[in-house]
Amino acid sequence: MSHTTAIKSKSVDEKTISNTTSPTGGGQQGARGRGEAISGSVAVLEAFLAEGVSTIFGYPGGAIMPIYDALYDYQEKLRHILVRHEQGGIHAAQGYARTSGDVGVVFATSGPGATNLVTGLADAMIDSTPLVCVTGQVFAHLLGTDAFQETDVINITTPVTKWNYQVTDATEIPAVMAKAFYIARSGRPGPVLIDITKNAQLQKFDYEGYTKCDHVRSYRPAPIVRKEYIAEAARLINEAEKPFVIFGQGVILGKAEKEFKNFIEKAGIPAAWTIMGLSALPSDHPLNVGMLGMHGNYGPNVLTNECDVLIAVGMRFDDRVTGRLDKYAKQAKVIHLDIDPAEVDKNVKTTVPVWGDCKETLPLLTALVEQKVYPSWLQKFKDMMKQEEDACITPELNPTTEQMTMGEVIKVLNELTGGDAVIVTDVGQHQMVACRYAKFTQSKSNVTSGGLGTMGFALPAAIGAKVGAPNRPVVAIIGDGGFQMTIQELGTIMQSEIDVKILILNNQFLGMVRQWQQLFHDKRYSFVDIASPDFVQVAKGYNIPGNSISKREELKKALTEMLNAKGAYLLEVMVGKENNVFPMVPQGCSVAEIRLK
Amino acid sequence: MKQEFTVTVYTENQIGLLNRIAIMFSRRKINIESLNTSPSEIEGIHRFTIVINELEEVVKKLARQIEKQVEVLKAYYNTNDEIVWQELALYKVPTDEIAEKVKVERLLREYGARAVVIRKDYTVFETTGQREEINKLIAVLEPYGLIEFVRSARVAIIKASSGFHNKLKEFEKREPSEEVIENEYLGKGDEVFTM
Numbered sequence: 006m007s008h009t010t011a012i013k014s015k016s017v018d019e020k021t022i023s024n025t026t027s028p029t030g031g032g033q034q035g036a037r038g039r040g041e042a043i044s045g046s047v048a049v050l051e052a053f054l055a056e057g058v059s060t061i062f063g064y065p066g067g068a069i070m071p072i073y074d075a076l077y078d079y080q081e082k083l084r085h086i087l088v089r090h091e092q093g094g095i096h097a098a099q100g101y102a103r104t105s106g107d108v109g110v111v112f113a114t115s116g117p118g119a120t121n122l123v124t125g126l127a128d129a130m131i132d133s134t135p136l137v138c139v140t141g142q143v144f145a146h147l148l149g150t151d152a153f154q155e156t157d158v159i160n161i162t163t164p165v166t167k168w169n170y171q172v173t174d175a176t177e178i179p180a181v182m183a184k185a186f187y188i189a190r191s192g193r194p195g196p197v198l199i200d201i202t203k204n205a206q207l208q209k210f211d212y213e214g215y216t217k218c219d220h221v222r223s224y225r226p227a228p229i230v231r232k233e234y235i236a237e238a239a240r241l242i243n244e245a246e247k248p249f250v251i252f253g254q255g256v257i258l259g260k261a262e263k264e265f266k267n268f269i270e271k272a273g274i275p276a277a278w279t280i281m282g283l284s285a286l287p288s289d290h291p292l293n294v295g296m297l298g299m300h301g302n303y304g305p306n307v308l309t310n311e312c313d314v315l316i317a318v319g320m321r322f323d324d325r326v327t328g329r330l331d332k333y334a335k336q337a338k339v340i341h342l343d344i345d346p347a348e349v350d351k352n353v354k355t356t357v358p359v360w361g362d363c364k365e366t367l368p369l370l371t372a373l374v375e376q377k378v379y380p381s382w383l384q385k386f387k388d389m390m391k392q393e394e395d396a397c398i399t400p401e402l403n404p405t406t407e408q409m410t411m412g413e414v415i416k417v418l419n420e421l422t423g424g425d426a427v428i429v430t431d432v433g434q435h436q437m438v439a440c441r442y443a444k445f446t447q448s449k450s451n452v453t454s455g456g457l458g459t460m461g462f463a464l465p466a467a468i469g470a471k472v473g474a475p476n477r478p479v480v481a482i483i484g485d486g487g488f489q490m491t492i493q494e495l496g497t498i499m500q501s502e503i504d505v506k507i508l509i510l511n512n513q514f515l516g517m518v519r520q521w522q523q524l525f526h527d528k529r530y531s532f533v534d535i536a537s538p539d540f541v542q543v544a545k546g547y548n549i550p551g552n553s554i555s556k557r558e559e560l561k562k563a564l565t566e567m568l569n570a571k572g573a574y575l576l577e578v579m580v581g582k583e584n585n586v587f588p589m590v591p592q593g594c595s596v597a598e599i600r601l602k
Numbered sequence: 603m604k605q606e607f608t609v610t611v612y613t614e615n616q617i618g619l620l621n622r623i624a625i626m627f628s629r630r631k632i633n634i635e636s637l638n639t640s641p642s643e644i645e646g647i648h649r650f651t652i653v654i655n656e657l658e659e660v661v662k663k664l665a666r667q668i669e670k671q672v673e674v675l676k677a678y679y680n681t682n683d684e685i686v687w688q689e690l691a692l693y694k695v696p697t698d699e700i701a702e703k704v705k706v707e708r709l710l711r712e713y714g715a716r717a718v719v720i721r722k723d724y725t726v727f728e729t730t731g732q733r734e735e736i737n738k739l740i741a742v743l744e745p746y747g748l749i750e751f752v753r754s755a756r757v758a759i760i761k762a763s764s765g766f767h768n769k770l771k772e773f774e775k776r777e778p779s780e781e782v783i784e785n786e787y788l789g790k791g792d793e794v795f796t797m
Binding site: 149204346 | 613614617618621622625629662663666667669670672673674675773777779783785786787788789790791
């Protein structure tokens with residue numbers, strides 16, 4: 006379409022592209038003034054400083070060398086963490102974004118560097134994580150020539166980015182970076198990728214300073230709040246006898262934890278969370294009735310199909326939460342608070358849509374709802390929790406089996422951390438168990454790959470989580486399978502001295518797949534029997550102390566030692582090989598058909 | 603029931619946007635029957651007209667997802683009843699054949715066709731209309747040695763669109779669009795430093 010627009014009339018000759026050993030030029034760092042000639046690379050770093058970036062996760066390579074050359078002079082102001090694989094870099098940036106609440110920043114080179122970001126982009130896209138990824142690209146004149154390490158990263162990443170853009174001219178960089186940060190963090194956050202050709206990184210131009218972006222004409226970050234819908238929602242809530250709140254990460258992304266708490270406390274409504282919403286409400290809050298979804302708690306699932314008004318806050322009715330849709334909350338009037346209008350009616354038909362940022366809409370709603378309590382309704386959740394305790398929770402947390410369970414490890418961990426730790430999980434059985442049983446006292450404490458289910462997420466994400474929350478203990482809980490997917494990031498932990506505690510729950514299986522094979526495929530264990538190296542030895546090779554235990558008596562001492570270790574530590578806990586996670590809503594079943602065993 | 607929908611999308615004029623829109627359909631394995639993209643009457647704003655066969659429920663959600671894209675201004679979807687639409691078609695036929703055997707005059711009148719080019723060897727007719735009308739003329743010309751045929755994508759005007767033009771004009775006036783920056787280095791490799 007662009008052939009219809011006039012080409013910017015500038016010739017190549019006007020550009021100052023020097024051919025020196027340090028093409029971006031050395032010299033001072035920081036706060037470049039107006040009218041100064043700077044390189045595109047320096048402009049990228051200046052943008053970072055202006056946006057408050059302090060840490061970059063990255064990996065250098067040919068096409069991003071000018072930026073790395075410029076970074077050499079910015080080391081005092083911008084910390085660069087050299088990862089071992091670009092996927093590790095982007096997961097680390099995700100972890101950073103999730104615990105800090107700010108934008109995570111990634112550098113990768115062209116070609117394989119850029120393609121290695123794709124999994125992380127998809128993960129960040131589906132979990133609404135704000136990222137700005139900068140990839141190097143071959144020289145603009147080489148685009149489309151199958152040049153060395155050229156790949157069409159813009160088109161590869163289009164479906165997995167909120168926005169992406171290719172820069173071929175350095176003069177664009179300040180405005181494009183400003184737009185990138187604005188789009189990544191505003192509205193429903195998401196990943197943005199900026200691909201910069203090498204010539205643009207090298208090209209010098211007259212810098213006119215950095216102006217933050219607060220508006221893009223074609224983009225509305227949050228819909229206009231409609232007061233009449235809020236009034237209608239309040240009316241439904243006030244008339245309800247069995248209202249039920251379900252909430253997701255929107256509460257955390259909207260930084261609306263307090264507003265959310267005020268709302269449920271005034272309205273007296275029991276609230277259950279999706280795994281992305283976990284930690285937005287303290288675990289011990291009297292209205293916190295537990296987890297939704299496939300491996301969620303019994304009460305919240307069953308009572309979803311019994312409530313009369315279902316109030317969804319900042320969640321998207323993922324299929325792992327709803328189970329069979331045509332049997333999901335059919336009896337209830339549904340109020341859906343979401344910043345993304347495309348989420349309303351996407352999966353579940355809404356009675357009243359409350360469009361907008363929940364930080365803004367929740368207080369408006371709170372003002373209109375009556376102060377209430379629902380003792381008998383709340384008691385139902387408690388009764389069902391009791392049933393679940395007898396059937397699933399007690400055997401998991403206080404097992405009588407010889408082998409340890411994942412749940413008892415989490416229980417002891419809770420006792421030792423008091424719920425103050427950031428818990429990073431990978432994907433699979435250990436993830437579900439950790440989300441079910443880990444206790445949290447503060448928000449932004451649960452970091453996991455929710456939507457995409459990316460095995461290998463936890464170890465690198467924990468690195469970023471620690472950088473984003475440097476004063477809090479960070480425990481990465483990982484299965485033996487997922488750990489081996491990004492095990493190379495132990496090198497990053499070693500080199501950058503990241504204080505993460507790695508807790509491997511080893512059941513010597515790809516446990517979740519094995520569980521499904523057991524339950525739904527006649528126990529035909531097809532390629533789930535995974536061998537592992539001696540993890541403690543591997544860690545030792547990276548100068549990370551560790552321990553491996555298999556006896557219950559050793560558990561508390563070993564976890565204490567892990568938590569008290571100075572710096573990183575790896576603890577492997579051998580757990581029962583064929584334990585299953587229950588309750589479970591089998592695929593294709595309604596939430597009310599949740600199985601306790 | 604699946605039916606024909608015309609999706610109208612107003613977007614920024616930016617490189618890569620066609621792909622961003624197109625993958626919204628392909629991701630869901632929806633076939634695009636016809637796609638027209640061209641500048642709207644307001645410079646800097648593009649208009650896509652996309653025809654698909656789908657359930658209304660699906661199209662409704664799809665339009666919201668399209669509108670969510672950063673560089674999309676607005677997405678509408680309409681049934682055929684709600685729009686006025688046309689396609690343009692060109693037919694190339696051998697001149698001698700057609701001159702001898704067909705009453706060209708009748709043909710032109712009956713199908714609202716127009717001769718665009720008349721050469722010794724071939725004649726190009728043009729017609730505008732809806733799918734069926736255009737197809738009818740293909741059938742008529744087929745026996746007379748139709749050499750080549752092409753039809754354009756659908757263009758459609760939404761019946762209930764009062765104020766569209768003024769809104770667009772106002773929008774562009776308030777905040778002029780950014781210029782498209784194309785790759786000015788292609789074919790100029792010799793002039794650029796490389797390593």
